[in-house]
Amino acid sequence: MAGVMLEVSSVYKSFSEPVLVDVSLHLNGGEVLGIVGPNGCGKTTLLRIMAGLESPDKGSVRREGKVGIVFQEDRLLPWKTLWENVALGLKYHGIRGEELTKRVRDYSSMVGLTDSDLSLHPRKASGGTRRKAALARALVLEPEILLLDEPFTGLDVKARTSLREALNWIWDEYGLSTVIVSHQLEELLPLADRVYVLTPKPARVAEEIDLRGMDLERRLERVKEALLRILSRSGTG
């Protein structure tokens, strides 16, 4: 579990204008890493680059294991049931029959999806259920690195609690190294071991904060301070 699972080195990415500038960060084995930053600063782009879905213009990404990603918008196929959505990756990797059924069952129940949830189409399922299906779709491939983009956004309190329980269970059981992008600090900070605070677009790493040993109040205070600092800095500069 020790060692660096994922390392981003001096990454630069531009679409029509620069989005990421000289971003370097790393994810340690077994760690839950938070990434926070202002709206639209480039967090999703950073996560997509980490997952290898987008390539950086400059710099590099080193991954020490398989990556699973859960998108901000779930991105489930609307014409398939949740069960079929969870099974997608297994099918693409040639896993079929009993093995497929077993894995879909195991990982779905791990995130708290029932058989009746799995028989639904996404449009009939609640936001929380859809988010869990997206999580199970990533987990069935047994990744060593899990990337979560705004996992709590758009969920009600009950669904957020239930998702947090599922994540805690997964970490206890598998010690999966995880990156969580979130601007919901109250949800993120109790879970994270460390956070990187990004600047407004183009995103640079403004601060790295080790949260271990701090209580929640202290964590919130530290991260909010850092966010205020970068916002006031970008306001004047």
Add this chain to the structure above:
Amino acid sequence: MTRGGKEASRGHEIAFRAGRILASLFVLAIWISASATGMLPGPVEVVAYLLSMEPEEVAPQVLKTLYNSITGFSLSFLASMVLGLLSHRLPLIKGFSEALSEIFNSTSALVWSLVLVATLGVLSPLPPILVVAAVTLPHVLTATVSALSSADPGLLEAVRSVGAKPSDEFFEVILPSSVPLLASASRVGLGTALRISVVAEAFGSSGGVGYMIIRSYNLADASGVLAWSLVLIALVLGLDQLVLKPLERRARRWLE
């Protein structure tokens, strides 16, 4: 919605339906005034003629026209799928398809009919099918190309993130995403196909509603012309309202 809103939308709905009924009455009124000149049989006469026709006389012609249009449309649909799929990858095919659409789009059904009947002969069953295929191709091809590029890039990325190969992307995302647009294109295309098929049938002697219309015309049987025209209208409307429209509506819910 508020109660006022509900009432307003109910009023809206009633007015809308009234407008639809008015349109039918309007067409009927034109027909009646045209028949008042004495040059054209009126509705009563034509309906009486229709009722006097034997089902065994009408059915084979209707089936022939349906067969011509569906076969012709299927040909253009298949060709469009193949070209649309290849256009996705190959710029050569993309240019080819685009120009082919433009050329076909500027060629009239009349020209196709004459050329094909002259080439294949009046007795050949092929011209109506080929004319339908040629005339519907530009619309269907354009629609197919845009349908096949309508997939949500987010969904494509999501399946790629769990290991989808390009063929998985095509069959699992691109094709299913294109269902609603393909259904709309098919609805328009099949309606066009029926109307074009009768034009082509008129130039041959292999049967169909179009053949019956022109035959009645050549026999100076005006009631026959109008009766067979009504058969065609009923066919187009019936197919559209009873089959194609419900199918299109179902297809549209597919992506929700």
